[in-house]
Amino acid sequence: MSVSTDESRRTRRDEIAAGLAEVRERIGAACRAAGRDRDEVTLIAVTKTYPASDVRLLCELGVREVGENRDQEAAPKARECQDLPLTWHFVGQLQTNKVRSVVSYADVIHSVDRARLVEVISREAGKQERQVGCLVQVALDDDPARGGARPADVPELADLVAAAPHLWLGGLMAVAPLGEEPGKAFARLRELAAAVRERHPRATMLSAGMSDDLGAAVAHGATHVRVGTALLGRRKPFVR
Helix, strand or coil, X not given: CCHHHHHHHHHHHHHHHHHHHHHHHHHHHHHHHHXXXXXXXXXXXXXXXXXXXXXXXXXXXXXXXXXXXXXXXXHHHHHHCCCCCCXXXXXXXXXXXXXXXXXXXXXXXXXXXXXXXXXXXXXXXXXXXXXXXXXXXXCCCCCHHHCCXXXXXXXXXXXXXXXXXCEEEEEEXXXXXXXXXXXXXXXXXXXXXXXXXXXXXXXXXXXXXXXXXXXXXXXXXXXXXXXXXXXHCCCCCCCC
16 A cells, blocks of 8 residues: 555544544434433444445444445445445335345345335345345335335335345334424334334334434434434535
8 A cells, every 4th residue: 555545544534533423422412312322322324425445444443334325336335345344234215126236235224115125125035045124114204205105004014024034124214304394203203113113022223313313313212323424524426
């Protein structure tokens, strides 16, 4: 490694370390405000548009949960980092033609929003001899066009995941709707998650909150927050 490359790596590591410290403090403050134990909330570092070298730096700094949105970017990145002790989360909308690839590296899929997807993920996980965690994505604005199942459909979909071979039901995921106060939306999500846990006590994961609204998510029971920008900086447009 050249001197300039080494210096560049140290600079980037320092940048990520600073972002990580700030995000961890924000999560800690949100937990204190909500009267929750800090260990109840897991940070998922969303690394879309960032290189595998950033994933390695995050791992060096103690991050073990990594999230990706696009399979065409995530698949090669996961292969490049397969030597690292990481849990990979697929958090973007998932089309059935991408399931085979996503199942090959994703430990948890956060965006299960329809019965057909449950069927295809289960079948592919069986072929690859994997057990894949699935979260049911909720459309908190009751509009599935942006991804997510309607709240009224969530209990039945959760039942399908729980019954599917080669899958385990982790819980629920949601994105706060545009134009609505995140706290109000996450309050509805919390109620829905409680109803799902009554039927499936092990479905304790609640994936909610990103860089701008993680505090509101933690206040309403999020167990996993998905943070990219606050951790790694402003993203550049993704180029295929």
